[in-house]
Amino acid sequence: DVKVTQSSRYLVKRTGEKVFLECVQDMDHENMFWYRQDPGLGLRLIYFSYDVKMKEKGDIPEGYSVSREKKERFSLILESASTNQTSMYLCASSALGPAIRNTEAFFGQGTRLTVV
């Protein structure tokens, strides 16, 4: 059974803390993605990666960074957490394309982060 696992289901952090969200996949996928999901805004892409040590900015990278030291692991880092980063964070992975080939993305269960 394919799996994308996020390290925490719920997290509460204080403003200014450095926060690490971890994501691990066991499907040997090249692509990994981080999204945040907010009501009425859908899933917004924060960062994505197609290979170890490679990363690309998504649509809302400000206030976030990522790390991909191993193929199976993609970490999202909030350098200094702020209350407006309170959200649901979803990690996903997929095989490499091309885009015209059906390589569906598999998602983790999500991490609900609250910054107080």
Place this chain on the structure above:
Amino acid sequence: AQKITQTQPGMFVQEKEAVTLDCTYDTSDQSYGLFWYKQPSSGEMIFLIYQGSYDEQNATEGRYSLNFQKARKSANLVISASQLGDSAMYFCAMREGFQGGSEKLVFGKGTKLTVNP
């Protein structure tokens, strides 16, 4: 600019009837893929259906079909014979090539479907 536009924040349908969820997309690529995902209240993301930009036939998966109109850049999801269990958020997504071999996967804002008994 929005890459994926879902104009219906909420939709209602009677059980056993068909419903169409709208999705338009914006890309200058010739090669891209379109996806629909379902997110029930439990929060998991469930893949429903895929359409490649070069596919000439509309994709179908059981009760789901994708009405692909390339010239209009639309990829509407049609659910036939709605069931109570179809009540969920539905997201349209597009994957396209990005610089240096990477691939970007972006989602719309979603449509909340409610199936009434």
